[in-house]
Amino acid sequence: MGELIFQPSPRELVPNTNNMSSVEYDCIVIGAGVQGSFTAYQLAKRNKKTLLLEQFVLPHTRGSSHGQTRIIRKAYEQDFYTQMMDECYKLWSQLEREAGVTLYRQTGLLVMGPEHSDSYLLYKNTMERNNVPMVILTPENFSQHIPNVILAEGDGALVDINAGVLYADRALKTVQGQFQKLGGVIRDKEKVTDITPGPVVTVSTSAGVYRAKSLVITAGPWANKLLAHIGLQLPLEVQKINVCYWKEKVPGTYDVKKRFPCFLLTEGEESDRHIYGLPSNEYPGLVKICYHIGGETDPDHRDKQTDRSDIGILQRFVARCFPGLIPEPAVVESCMYTLTPDSHFVLDCHPAYSNIVFGAGFSGHGFKFGPIIGKLLCELSLGEVPSYDLSPFRIRRFQGNTKSAL
Ligand SMILES: Cc1cc2nc3c(=O)[nH]c(=O)nc-3n(C[C@H](O)[C@H](O)[C@H](O)COP(=O)(O)OP(=O)(O)OC[C@H]3O[C@@H](n4cnc5c(N)ncnc54)[C@H](O)[C@@H]3O)c2cc1C
Ligand SMILES: O=C(O)[C@@H]1CCCC=N1
Numbered sequence: 001m002g003e004l005i006f007q008p009s010p011r012e013l014v015p016n017t018n019n020m021s022s023v024e025y026d027c028i029v030i031g032a033g034v035q036g037s038f039t040a041y042q043l044a045k046r047n048k049k050t051l052l053l054e055q056f057v058l059p060h061t062r063g064s065s066h067g068q069t070r071i072i073r074k075a076y077e078q079d080f081y082t083q084m085m086d087e088c089y090k091l092w093s094q095l096e097r098e099a100g101v102t103l104y105r106q107t108g109l110l111v112m113g114p115e116h117s118d119s120y121l122l123y124k125n126t127m128e129r130n131n132v133p134m135v136i137l138t139p140e141n142f143s144q145h146i147p148n149v150i151l152a153e154g155d156g157a158l159v160d161i162n163a164g165v166l167y168a169d170r171a172l173k174t175v176q177g178q179f180q181k182l183g184g185v186i187r188d189k190e191k192v193t194d195i196t197p198g199p200v201v202t203v204s205t206s207a208g209v210y211r212a213k214s215l216v217i218t219a220g221p222w223a224n225k226l227l228a229h230i231g232l233q234l235p236l237e238v239q240k241i242n243v244c245y246w247k248e249k250v251p252g253t254y255d256v257k258k259r260f261p262c263f264l265l266t267e268g269e270e271s272d273r274h275i276y277g278l279p280s281n282e283y284p285g286l287v288k289i290c291y292h293i294g295g296e297t298d299p300d301h302r303d304k305q306t307d308r309s310d311i312g313i314l315q316r317f318v319a320r321c322f323p324g325l326i327p328e329p330a331v332v333e334s335c336m337y338t339l340t341p342d343s344h345f346v347l348d349c350h351p352a353y354s355n356i357v358f359g360a361g362f363s364g365h366g367f368k369f370g371p372i373i374g375k376l377l378c379e380l381s382l383g384e385v386p387s388y389d390l391s392p393f394r395i396r397r398f399q400g401n402t403k404s405a406l
Contacts, residue, residue, distance in 0.1 A: 036218035038374025044182035055191035073163035091371030109163030113266030115156030221299035223360035239294035
């Protein structure tokens with residue numbers, strides 16, 4: 001597949017005007033997950049008349065942003081993520097102050113991986129280069145700092161000191177509330193069914209028709225279903241993730257209150273390396289430990305995907321490295337990832353309609369970036385130069401596997 005091509009069909013230029021709202025918005029945002037909610041909030045902060053549309057009744061558990069906790073960290077393999085997190089931490093605490101709520105709890109993040117492997121060294125070097133506060137643990141002092149975890153033979157370990165837990169559900173409620181306080185309008189239980197591009201974009205939903213100068217699409221796992229209306233298809237794969245919680249043999253052993261850290265294993269060839277976890281928090285006595293790869297799914301039929309092949313891998317890991325946990329998941333919940341081929345986000349404008357922008361493919365690590373994604377999508381939708389270099393996130397990197405239909 002070569003260049004992006006866009007040829008509007010005549011049907012698209014004739015919006016259905018039944019139930020047309022007389023209000024013209026500055027911007028419509030589709031999808032009230034973390035990315036759409038922060039984008040709407042940023043737009044409202046800039047005094048833009050903004051409408052946030054959501055297909056489900058809020059709050060809901062059918063996308064990617066639900067659940068009580070997410071990891072926040074600066075530890076990354078790539079400089080550009082580590083550097084974006086600088087401002088992102090500031091924006092999270094600004095939101096906490098504005099709304100008078102706590103959204104972040106510092107626990108640290110333990111990074112473990114074969115000491116001389118490419119991935120482990122990338123984390124270590126990126127953190128050193130960017131002066132991220134960290135502590136390197138040796139096999140000798142590891143258990144003194146991190147009791148009740150077994151460091152695998154040959155593994156290195158470091159701690160990203162300022163990493164921690166974000167309270168996800170609370171964050172979503174907070175940012176949506178602040179958006180409304182700024183005069184923003186949220187319409188939930190309104191599924192977008194059609195989009196008509198133009199200098200004024202027309203958006204049809206299950207309940208009405210709305211118009212705006214610009215449109216932002218942040219539809220999570222449904223991104224390609226929405227983008228199909230404007231002739232774009234991205235190389236995205238939606239996966240269902242089994243969110244597993246494991247019971248402590250002695251309650252409190254791995255508790256957030258004791259500052260037990262979040263952790264992740266760096267990547268490697270072995271299948272049992274795609275594992276990460278958070279301290280016990282939302283369900284007292286239960287630690288969240290998940291596998292970073294799931295079975296492919298259609299977001300409208302998530303629960304038909306029943307692959308549990310990851311559970312065996314997790315059980316072996318828990319039995320080997322977390323002696324204080326019962327190696328049988330006590331609770332299994334569901335969430336979805338939307339993956340790009342390189343696991344980097346998509347932040348871009350439509351190649352033919354510069355007033356339609358989209359954020360997609362957050363590849364299972366986008367929550368912590370919500371405030372900065374919101375700022376960047378807001379800037380793109382206003383036609384401004386974005387605050388960060390977006391080249392790692394542009395769709396032109398997919399040329400060769402970006403389908404353009406219509
Ligand atoms: C198990 C799990 C663990 C994770 N852990 C971390 C972590 O520790 N740290 C981290 O930073 N990130 C983490 N992530 C990733 C992070 O949660 C996601 O990247 C982020 O939530 C994606 O948000 P989103 O707004 O793009 O998508 P969503 O939250 O899915 O939002 C999209 C919204 O669009 C709506 N929508 C779709 N189609 C339509 C339509 N036609 N009309 C109206 N509305 C529509 C959907 O209903 C949905 O509400 C994790 C994800 C999962 C699943
Ligand atoms: O984004 C994160 O921090 C987590 C942990 C690693 C895998 C995915 N999400």
